[in-house]
Amino acid sequence: MNIVDLIIKKRNGHELTRDEINFFIEGVTNKTLPDYQISAMLMAIYFRSLTARETSDLTMAMVNSGKSLDLSKIEGIKVDKHSTGGVADTTTLILAPLVASLGLKVIKMSGRGLGHSGGTLDKLESIPGMNTELSIDRAINQVNEIGIAIIGQTAELTPADKSLYALRDVTGTVDSIPLIASSIMSKKLAAGSDSIVLDVKVGNGAFMQDIEHARELARSMVNIGDRLGRRTCAVISAMDRPLGNNIGNSLEVAEAIHILKGETEGRLKDVVIELGAYMLILGSITDDIEVAKSLLERNIKNGKGLDKFKEFIKAQGGDSRVCDDISLLPVAPVSYTLRAEKTGIITSMETAKIGMASIALGAGRTYKDEVIDLSAGIIMHCTLGDRVKEGDIIAELYANDIHKCHAGADILTDAIEISENESQPLPTILEVIK
Ligand code: URA
Secondary structure, eight states: OOHHHHHHHHHTTOOOOHHHHHHHHHHHHTTOSOHHHHHHHHHHHHHHOOOHHHHHHHHHHHHTTSOOOOOTTSOSOBEEEEEOOOSSOOHHHHHHHHHHTTTOBEEEEEOOOBTTBOOHHHHHHTSTTOOOOOOHHHHHHHHHHHSEEEEEOOTTSOHHHHHHHHHHHTTTOSOOHHHHHHHHHHHHHHTTOSEEEEEEEESTTSSBOSHHHHHHHHHHHHHHHHHTTOEEEEEEEEOSSOSSSEESHHHHHHHHHHHHTTOOOSHHHHHHHHHHHHHHHHTTSOSOHHHHHHHHHHHHHTSHHHHHHHHHHHHTTOOGGGGTOGGGSOOOSEEEEEEOSSOEEEEEEOHHHHHHHHHHTTSSOSSTTOOOOTTOEEEEOOOTTOEEOTTOEEEEEEESSHHHHHHHHHHHHHHEEEESSOOOOOOSEEEEEO
C-alpha cells in the first residue's frame, strides 16, 4: 500500500477501506509516515469528510494504536461522560459524585484546561492535597470501594490521536466533524466504560457554533458508539454564555459544592440533572427520565451527593473539609469589581473571550505546562438577557495582582455587549440524540 495513493483517493472524494485506514494510522503510530503526508491526508479528510463507516474504522484504528483499560474488575455498569468543552462548565465535579451516590460506577479520565476551556484536573487540584495521578489499578480499586475515581489521561491510550491532534492544531484541521468525533470517541472507547453520555456544546464558546453542526457532531459520535458496541447518547447544550456563575479553578469547585448542597439553582445545575438522568438510564438504574431526574434531586436534598464528593476527595488525598468550609480553597489576594458602564440589556456575551479574560487573570495556560493560579478567576453577577443599570456589578475578578485584574476586566468589558436590543439566548438544553 502506498500513502500517496491513499491521499489522492481521499482528495478525489472516494471512500477508504478499513485496511487503508489501518495502514494510515499504523504509519502515524509507528512514526513511519512524515508529518507532511499525514497533514495532507488530514486536509483531504477535512475537505472530503468521512462516511460513518470510515469514521468508526478510524476511531477503532486509533483505539488499537495504544492500550485500552480493562475495567472487567469493576462490578456493575460503568458510565462515562464527556463534554466538548466550554467556560464555567463544572458539570463533572457535581455529576460524577451525584450519579455515584445512586450506585453507578464512574471511572473518568479528565484533561487540563485547553484554550479558553477549563479542565477538570486543574479544578480538582485546587482542593488542597488532591492527587489526580493515580495508577489505573489504584483507580479501579477505588471505584470498587466508593464508586468513583477521576484521574489524568495516560500516555499509553490512543497515541495516534495525540500525534494527529498535535498536527491538526497547526494545520487548520481541528474543526472537522469526523476528526473531532473519532478523536473524542477513541479516547472514550479506550477508557473502557460500557456507556457514554456526551455533552455537545453549541454557541460562541464551543467548537460548534450552530445547531446544525452540533447535531452532526453529536450524531456522528452516537453512531460511532452504536457501531462499536457502547450505549451512547448525546445532549446538545448551550455555550452562548458561561454555563455557571464562576470561572476559574477553586471558584468552580466552590460553585460545585454550593450546587451539591442544594444552595444554588440555575443553568449549570440544569445541565447536570439532564446529563445525570441519561447516565442513570444508560446505567440501567431506571428507564424513566423523570424518575431519574427526581433521584438526582433527592440525592442533592438529602446530602448523599455531597457525602460522595467528600468520600472521593478523601480517597484521592484531598482535604474534604473544603465541602463544609470553602474558605479552605485557595483564595486570590486581589479582587476588582467590574460595573456596567451604561443601562441596558446584556445582548451578547462572547463566551470564548470571557474564557480568555480568566486566562489573563492567571486561571489558564498561555503555553504548555505553564503553572496556573488556582485561585484566579471571575464570578459573574449577570448573564445574557439580564437588564442592568449603569453602576450595577457585572462581575468580580480575582488574581494575584491588580494589573492582571485590569487586563482581565478590559477583555471582559469587550466581551459583553449592553444595548437596548432584544437578546436571543439559546435554551440551556437544545436536543438529545439517542
Ligand atoms: N477534543 C478532543 O479530544 N479532540 C478533538 O478533536 C476536539 C476536542
